Amino acid sequence: METAILEKIQEDFKNRKSCLSHRIVICAGTGCIANGAMDVHEALAKIIREKQLPLTLSLKEEIPPGEEDPILISKSGCQGFCQVGPLVTIEPENILYTKVKPEHARDIIERTILAGEVITELLYKEPQSGQSCKNHEEISFYKRQNRMVLKSCGDIDPEDINNYIYSGGYMAARDMVLNKSPQEVCDIVKEAGLRGRGGGGFSTGRKWDLALKQKSPDKYIICNGDEGDPGAFMDRSVMEGNPHSILEGMIIAAKACGGTEGQVYVRMEYPLAVRRIQKAIIEARKSHFLGENIFGSDFSFDIHVMEGAGAFVCGEASAMTESIMGRRGMPRVKPPRTAEQGLWGKPTVVNNVETLACVPLIIRMGADAFKKTGTTSSPGTKTFALTGHVANTGLIEVPFGTTLREIIFNIGGGVLNAKGEIDNNDFKAVQIGGPSGGCLIEKHLDIPLDFDSLKSVGAMVGSGGLVVMNKSTCMVQIARFFMKFTQSESCGKCVPCREGTRQILELIDDVAQGRGTQKTLTLLEELCETVQETSLCGLGKSAPSPVLSTLKQFREEWDAHIEMNCPTGNCKDLVSYTIAAESCKGCTACVRVCPAGAISGNRKEAHVIDEQKCIRCGACVETCRFDAISVGGRV
Amino acid sequence: MLKTTANTEKLHNFSKVCEILDKFDRQPSKIIPILQAVQEEYRYLPEEIMTFVATSLGTSPARVFGIATFYSHFSLEPKGKYIIKVCDGTACHVKGSSGLVETIQRELNLSEKNHTTDDLLFTLETVSCLGACGLAPAVVINDKVYGQVSKQRMKELITEYKTMEA
Numbered sequence A: 001m002e003t004a005i006l007e008k009i010q011e012d013f014k015n016r017k018s019c020l021s022h023r024i025v026i027c028a029g030t031g032c033i034a035n036g037a038m039d040v041h042e043a044l045a046k047i048i049r050e051k052q053l054p055l056t057l058s059l060k061e062e063i064p065p066g067e068e069d070p071i072l073i074s075k076s077g078c079q080g081f082c083q084v085g086p087l088v089t090i091e092p093e094n095i096l097y098t099k100v101k102p103e104h105a106r107d108i109i110e111r112t113i114l115a116g117e118v119i120t121e122l123l124y125k126e127p128q129s130g131q132s133c134k135n136h137e138e139i140s141f142y143k144r145q146n147r148m149v150l151k152s153c154g155d156i157d158p159e160d161i162n163n164y165i166y167s168g169g170y171m172a173a174r175d176m177v178l179n180k181s182p183q184e185v186c187d188i189v190k191e192a193g194l195r196g197r198g199g200g201g202f203s204t205g206r207k208w209d210l211a212l213k214q215k216s217p218d219k220y221i222i223c224n225g226d227e228g229d230p231g232a233f234m235d236r237s238v239m240e241g242n243p244h245s246i247l248e249g250m251i252i253a254a255k256a257c258g259g260t261e262g263q264v265y266v267r268m269e270y271p272l273a274v275r276r277i278q279k280a281i282i283e284a285r286k287s288h289f290l291g292e293n294i295f296g297s298d299f300s301f302d303i304h305v306m307e308g309a310g311a312f313v314c315g316e317a318s319a320m321t322e323s324i325m326g327r328r329g330m331p332r333v334k335p336p337r338t339a340e341q342g343l344w345g346k347p348t349v350v351n352n353v354e355t356l357a358c359v360p361l362i363i364r365m366g367a368d369a370f371k372k373t374g375t376t377s378s379p380g381t382k383t384f385a386l387t388g389h390v391a392n393t394g395l396i397e398v399p400f401g402t403t404l405r406e407i408i409f410n411i412g413g414g415v416l417n418a419k420g421e422i423d424n425n426d427f428k429a430v431q432i433g434g435p436s437g438g439c440l441i442e443k444h445l446d447i448p449l450d451f452d453s454l455k456s457v458g459a460m461v462g463s464g465g466l467v468v469m470n471k472s473t474c475m476v477q478i479a480r481f482f483m484k485f486t487q488s489e490s491c492g493k494c495v496p497c498r499e500g501t502r503q504i505l506e507l508i509d510d511v512a513q514g515r516g517t518q519k520t521l522t523l524l525e526e527l528c529e530t531v532q533e534t535s536l537c538g539l540g541k542s543a544p545s546p547v548l549s550t551l552k553q554f555r556e557e558w559d560a561h562i563e564m565n566c567p568t569g570n571c572k573d574l575v576s577y578t579i580a581a582e583s584c585k586g587c588t589a590c591v592r593v594c595p596a597g598a599i600s601g602n603r604k605e606a607h608v609i610d611e612q613k614c615i616r617c618g619a620c621v622e623t624c625r626f627d628a629i630s631v632g633g634r635v
Numbered sequence B: 001m002l003k004t005t006a007n008t009e010k011l012h013n014f015s016k017v018c019e020i021l022d023k024f025d026r027q028p029s030k031i032i033p034i035l036q037a038v039q040e041e042y043r044y045l046p047e048e049i050m051t052f053v054a055t056s057l058g059t060s061p062a063r064v065f066g067i068a069t070f071y072s073h074f075s076l077e078p079k080g081k082y083i084i085k086v087c088d089g090t091a092c093h094v095k096g097s098s099g100l101v102e103t104i105q106r107e108l109n110l111s112e113k114n115h116t117t118d119d120l121l122f123t124l125e126t127v128s129c130l131g132a133c134g135l136a137p138a139v140v141i142n143d144k145v146y147g148q149v150s151k152q153r154m155k156e157l158i159t160e161y162k163t164m165e166a
Ligand SMILES: Cc1cc2nc3c(=O)[nH]c(=O)nc-3n(C[C@H](O)[C@H](O)[C@H](O)COP(=O)(O)O)c2cc1C
Pocket: A195, A196, A197, A198, A199, A200, A201, A202, A204, A224, A225, A226, A227, A228, A229, A312, A313, A314, A315, A316, A317, A318, A350, A351, A352, A353, A355, A356, A463, A537, A538, A539
C-alpha cells in the first residue's frame, strides 16, 4: 500500500484544495501567538459562522454537498516577521495583513473575502519609504531573501501531515529507503557539500559516512534541537512550523548510516515545538513512515522526543548523549567521536535541526541544484535571527555569501538609533555567532558571509544569531554579557573553563567598575588565550571569543573605561548624571523620585545632582518630562 | 490533627510519584523526564521525594541530587504560583531586559538572592532566550508569552496578576 499512498494523498488534497474559494492563513508561531493570533483566529471563525458562510478548519474534513466553495482557515508556523505579527495571509488574492487584531476580523471577512477589497490600513508599510506592500513579495524584508528551509514554515499547516505530503513531503525519504543503498545516500549528501548548521560547519556526508562504517547492530540518530544560543530561534521555528521536514531528514540520515532509533532533543522552554513534533511523530507512525518496515521496506526506524532541562552545554554532542542517558550533561574527551561511540556506547549521529531540514530538499532538488546557491565552500542557504537595533527584526534566510551590508541595510531596513529612528550612521557593530562568535564592524560589512570567511576574521556562523548594535551600546558590557552567560553555563568539568571564565568575568568587572588598569587588559588577553587553548569542549574553547573580538575591534573603548569613562554611559560606576540648567523647569519631579535624596533645588529653579549621593539608578532620567537630565561619561 | 492532614497529604503525594515512576517504567535512564514530571506536580523537587525517587530507581540519592542541581530548570526550593521568566538573551538584553528585572524586583520586593515572594505567589527568573527574539524584550508568565514589554507594561502585568488572585 505504502508506495501509492503518497500520490493518493497528494491527489486528494489537490482536489479538496481546488474546492476552496479562499484560504486564510494565520501565523501561529510563538511570536504571533504572543501577539494574539489565536484570538484573531477565533474572531475570524466567529464572523464566518455568523454570516453562515461555509467554513472548514482543516482540509481533512469532508466538505458537505452543496457547499462547494468553503473558506479554509489554517494555521502556519512562524513566518519570520514576528515583529509585525499577527500575520494573516489571504489566498488566492495573495494579500498579507500585518498587526491584525480581533476587531479587524469583520472587515477582513466583509471587505476582503466578500467584496474583494484590499484594506490598506492593514498592509505593511516600508519604514523608510512609507510605501504599502500588498504581500510578502513586495516587502523588502522578504524580497531579498532566499527561503528554502523556511519556505514551508508559514505556508503548510504544521499539524497536518497531509499538508506536508501535498507539498512533496516524504517522497525523498521513500525514494531513499526503497531505491538507494546507504552508501549512495551518503554520497548524495557529500556531493551536495552540506555542512552542519549547528555551528561547527562539519561535512554532514562525512559524518554519516563515519557512522556507516561502524559495525554495530544499533545506531542512533539525534536531532539537536537544544538551541541554547541566546538570541537564536531558527530551530524553534522549523520545529514548530515544519516538524515533518525534520522527521524526514532523520529517516534519510538513518537510511544513510543504518540508524535504528532516533531522538529529538528539544529544550523544554519550547513547549509548542515539543507538542508539534510529538504530534508529527504520531501521525508519521500512523502512515508507516516510522516504525517497523517503513514504506513497506525491510528497514525499521522510530523516533522519540527528549526534553532538555535547561543546560546550554547539553547542546554539545557528547554531553547530549549523556543527558539522554539520564546523567549530568558533561562533554567528554574526543576521540572517539560521537559518530563512533555515542548514546549507550553505540555509533550516534548528532545533527542540527536546520541541517536535517535541508536534507529532504537536497534529495528533492539534487546535489547539483543545491550547490548553485551559496559559495563553493559553503553551499546552500543559512537562516539568521536578525535582532537588536535594526528596523526589521526577525528570522531570515539568505544564501551563504550574502554580505552583512545587504542583510542589515536592505533586509533589516537599516539601523535604529537610541530614539528608535532609522539612522544608518548610528551603526556600531554586529555580533554574530552568539557566545562563541565575535563582533564585526563597518569594515567587515562587505565580506561574503560563510563558514570560512567568518573564521578568518575571528567570528563564527555559530547557530546564526545576528545582533545589530547602535552607538549607544557599550562593548565592555556586551563582552561581559556573553562571558557571564558562558561562565554560568560551564559544566565545571575542566579547570581552565570553570575557573578561567570566572576570572575573565572578574577582570571585566574590574574594568566596568573603575578598578581596571592597562595591566588588567593585558592579563585579560592572556587569560582568554589560555582558556581558548586548554578547555576541553567547544564551550570553553570559544567562550573568550566575544571578549577577544571586542578587545580587538574596540580597544579605545576599553581604554576609556580604564580612564574612568564609559563613553556610552552604560557602566553605572563610570558615569555621572547632570541636569542641564537651561532645560530644567524646576518641577521637582526628580527630587521626589530620587531614592538617595541626591537632587536638590527650589521650585521653578534649576536643580542639581550631588554626585557623591547619587546611586545611579536612573529614576530621575525616566521621570523628567523635559529631557533635562543626561547621562554621560565621567570625563 | 494538623499532623494527620500532613501525613495523608504526603501519602497522596507518594502515590502521585508512583504514578509518574510507572509512566516511565521505573527506568533509571528516564530520570530527567521523571524529575520534570515531579516538578510539574509540586512546582519544585522536595527533598524526601528525590530520595524516594532514587530508592525506587535503585540508584543513589547523590546521583538524583547531582542531576537536580546540574540542570537549571530544576528547583530545590518551592516556587511561586506564577513564574515570571524575563528573557536576558542577547536580543532582549540589547533592548533593555535588565530594566525589567529591576522593575520586577522593586515591585515585588525581590532581590538578587530572593527570587520568590513570601506569599509564594511570584517567582522571578531570568532565562537565556525564549525564542521570541523578534519581540524583544520578552517575558513569559507561566506559559503565556508577552512581547515588547516596557517597564510600564511590566508593572501593569504584575498588577493584573495580583488582582486576579485577590
Ligand atoms: C557548548 C556547545 C553548545 C552547542 N549547542 C548546540 C545547539 O544548541 N544546537 C546545535 O545544533 N548544535 C549545538 N552545538 C554543536 C553540536 O555539538 C554539534 O556540533 C552539532 O549539533 C552537530 O550538528 P551539525 O553537524 O548538523 O551542525 C553546540 C556545541 C557546543 C560546544
